[in-house]
Amino acid sequence: MSKLAGGALLHSVTIDRDSDVPIYRQLEASLRRLILDGSLAAGQKLPSTRELAQDLGISRITVTNVYDQIIAEGYATARTGSGTFVADGLDTEAFPRIRTPKHQSRTADVEISDRARALTGTKAAARYGKIDPFRPGVPALDHFPAKLWGKYLSEAITQEDRHGMSYGEFKGSLALRHEIARHLRDARGMKVEADRIIITSGAQQAFVLIAFVLLERGDTVWYEDPGHVAGRDVMQFMGANVAPVPIDDEGLDLDHAIRTQPRPSLIFTTPSHQQPLGTTMSLGRRLALLNHAQDASAWIIEDDYDSEFRFRGRPLPALAALDGAERVLYTGTFSKSMFAAMRLGYVVVPTALADSFAQARNLLGQNSSTVVEEAMARFMKDGRFVEHIRKMRKLYRARRDVLMQALATHCPDVLTPETTDAGMHLVAWLRDGVDDEIAHRALLEAGIDSLPLSVYCQTPFARQALVLGFSGVDEADISRLVRRVGEVLRTLPR
Numbered sequence: 001m002s003k004l005a006g007g008a009l010l011h012s013v014t015i016d017r018d019s020d021v022p023i024y025r026q027l028e029a030s031l032r033r034l035i036l037d038g039s040l041a042a043g044q045k046l047p048s049t050r051e052l053a054q055d056l057g058i059s060r061i062t063v064t065n066v067y068d069q070i071i072a073e074g075y076a077t078a079r080t081g082s083g084t085f086v087a088d089g090l091d092t093e094a095f096p097r098i099r100t101p102k103h104q105s106r107t108a109d110v111e112i113s114d115r116a117r118a119l120t121g122t123k124a125a126a127r128y129g130k131i132d133p134f135r136p137g138v139p140a141l142d143h144f145p146a147k148l149w150g151k152y153l154s155e156a157i158t159q160e161d162r163h164g165m166s167y168g169e170f171k172g173s174l175a176l177r178h179e180i181a182r183h184l185r186d187a188r189g190m191k192v193e194a195d196r197i198i199i200t201s202g203a204q205q206a207f208v209l210i211a212f213v214l215l216e217r218g219d220t221v222w223y224e225d226p227g228h229v230a231g232r233d234v235m236q237f238m239g240a241n242v243a244p245v246p247i248d249d250e251g252l253d254l255d256h257a258i259r260t261q262p263r264p265s266l267i268f269t270t271p272s273h274q275q276p277l278g279t280t281m282s283l284g285r286r287l288a289l290l291n292h293a294q295d296a297s298a299w300i301i302e303d304d305y306d307s308e309f310r311f312r313g314r315p316l317p318a319l320a321a322l323d324g325a326e327r328v329l330y331t332g333t334f335s336k337s338m339f340a341a342m343r344l345g346y347v348v349v350p351t352a353l354a355d356s357f358a359q360a361r362n363l364l365g366q367n368s369s370t371v372v373e374e375a376m377a378r379f380m381k382d383g384r385f386v387e388h389i390r391k392m393r394k395l396y397r398a399r400r401d402v403l404m405q406a407l408a409t410h411c412p413d414v415l416t417p418e419t420t421d422a423g424m425h426l427v428a429w430l431r432d433g434v435d436d437e438i439a440h441r442a443l444l445e446a447g448i449d450s451l452p453l454s455v456y457c458q459t460p461f462a463r464q465a466l467v468l469g470f471s472g473v474d475e476a477d478i479s480r481l482v483r484r485v486g487e488v489l490r491t492l493p494r
């Protein structure tokens with residue numbers, strides 16, 4: 001008697017309902033693969049169409065059509081009255097395949113560098129995929145002037161000058177670097193020449209370039225804890241000793257770092273709006289940090305990822321604006337102020353480093369598009385960028401207010417939010433005893449995309465919290481969603 005394929009088959013077939021590939025095609029492909037790689041042996045009986053349809057939660061007609069198809073292709077045969085079977089006599093050994101020992105994952109079986117192996121554990125992949133409400137760092141994409149931006153993109157590609165369709169300029173578009181220099185002067189109090197600006201495909205590429213140009217294996221990097229995950233993982237990947245520095249109410253705790261950590265080569269900080277806690281670094285701390293960096297001959301990364309959005313008063317100028325000694329590498333991104341898919345950012349580097357950065361940008365892959373650079377330069381020159389930021393600042397303040405109100409109404413017993421006067425997210429403390437990772441997963445199942453504070457932490461934090469992004473959620477939906485958050489959190493064990 002043929003063995004029924006049920007268990008093995010059902011565990012190996014996954015249907016992705018969000019995929020653009022139709023379900024019948026996904027199922028066909030899975031069955032072909034299982035037959036070719038020997039997971040389904042010759043003569044083995046396939047589950048009945050009813051059973052498979054039920055287990056996968058798809059229609060029986062779909063399964064029947066798929067079985068008909070793989071029978072027509074010769075992968076299976078139908079025996080009247082007894083069911084569908086994997087075809088006999090298929091020489092599956094003849095098919096090239098990746099041999100994976102059952103007990104090992106594919107990555108473990110292939111020879112890759114130690115560097116690449118160290119990357120397997122990174123939590124920085126959370127930003128990929130579908131966006132659900134409250135994911136931190138997502139702008140109001142529904143309010144982005146997409147048509148207008150399309151016009152700028154189209155002009156950038158149809159201009160007479162065809163140079164713009166090639167690799168562009170060594171440090172990135174000069175026109176864009178001039179616009180960024182002007183913006184940094186007006187908005188961040190920085191006096192920089194376009195020569196010191198290197199265009200990147202986002203802050204992340206800037207971190208990679210910084211680590212590549214400035215770090216030796218084993219160097220110490222002081223890194224805010226909790227802090228930005230993807231930047232931290234880059235430093236670790238480059239072989240640095242990433243030393244956690246806690247945050248106090250003035251920002252990165254400099255005294256603690258001096259007392260407890262080895263001398264740093266590099267210091268990573270988000271002074272305008274600490275990621276994720278939201279603290280603004282005090283002026284005193286800024287000056288002390290700059291002094292210390294100069295004495296220690298250390299470089300500082302100032303990640304100014306969302307400083308455009310401050311809801312009360314004027315922002316403190318950038319740390320880089322106080323930096324008379326050129327120790328600060330200032331990173332900016334358009335992922336928050338425009339949208340992440342444009343992959344555009346920049347790093348302002350000390351004069352002495354500008355050429356090394358341009359060389360590294362060239363050899364490590366010039367990841368930004370010259371066409372997008374040109375479009376952005378014009379968008380800024382015409383005042384569109386400042387106009388968009390102004391609108392978003394107002395909108396995000398309104399969304400923050402609605403979220404705070406909704407949390408007070410629907411979640412007073414389960415979440416205690418920190419007030420925030422800036423940015424795109426807030427931190428909300430969970431009740432004692434509730435694990436933030438568990439809360440995050442339970443909410444994700446309910447379609448709510450908060451992040452657990454623990455994801456940002458190198459060392460365990462005293463309290464558990466959720467990081468809730470408000471910028472990307474329509475005000476009209478916030479109350480209903482927050483009510484749902486409360487319902488889910490009340491079901492969790494303490």
Ligand SMILES: Cc1ncc(COP(=O)(O)O)c(C=O)c1O
Binds near residue numbers: 203204333
């Ligand atoms: C703290 C911080 N820095 C920088 C970035 C921007 O990354 P990128 O410019 O590569 O999109 C993010 C985005 O998630 C962030 O949260």
